[in-house]
Amino acid sequence: MSRESYKVITKDGVGEIVEKKSRFIGAVYNVESTDEADAKIAEISKKYWDARHNCYAYVIGENSEISKCSDNGEPSGTAGKPILEVINGAGITNALIIVTRYFGGVLLGTGGLVRAYTQAAQAALADAEVGEKVFSQKLTLTVGYNMINNVQYYLGQNNIAIADSRYEADVSFDICVKESDLETIKNGLTQKCEGQINITEGDKGYYIL
Secondary structure, eight states: OOOSEEEEEEEOEEEEEEETTEEEEEEEEEOSSHHHHHHHHHHHHHHTTTSSEEEEEEEESTTOOEEEEEOTTSSTTSSHHHHHHHHHHHTBOSEEEEEEEEOOSOOOHHHHHHHHHHHHHHHHHHHSEEEEEEEEEEEEEEEOGGGHHHHHHHHHHTTOOOOEEEESSSEEEEEEEEGGGHHHHHHHHHHHTTTOOEEEEEEEEEEEO
């Protein structure tokens, strides 16, 4: 069963920590598939080809059904799993975190590694932006120019963002609303525009509202 909503990365983030001269560079990305995640891992591994390790974890799917992590040569369980726990702890999906380590010459021990990889992943996440995708109905609102203010006022009052606007013979606004709010919003807009509005239902799916 699909969730009503889920959280995703809307802006990638990068963070860095230094632990006993080792540099840990964390980066978080939005990825929609395992292929996309694998391509990004390959890209970062190439970019940081001279690093000792490029460890990662990702979670993919509306219900977080796919997950994978890699220690990339670090002792088992000291890198990939802590990164994965940061993703799961944040409650996000379709997310990939890669932590690149430049070895500083001092061994950190298993506890030190877990702490460092966790902190680098958290630093990347702190630099990112997270949004919520909600299962919604897309609507196109078409009105005459005399009703623009009425539509914009109603949408503003109900915290509904305009995804796209088209100013032609008439004016069209694309919006997305939760299914549970659909009839209320349609009725409210019809009343606000005194019936002078055409509301067309589009695709249903997960959208950032």
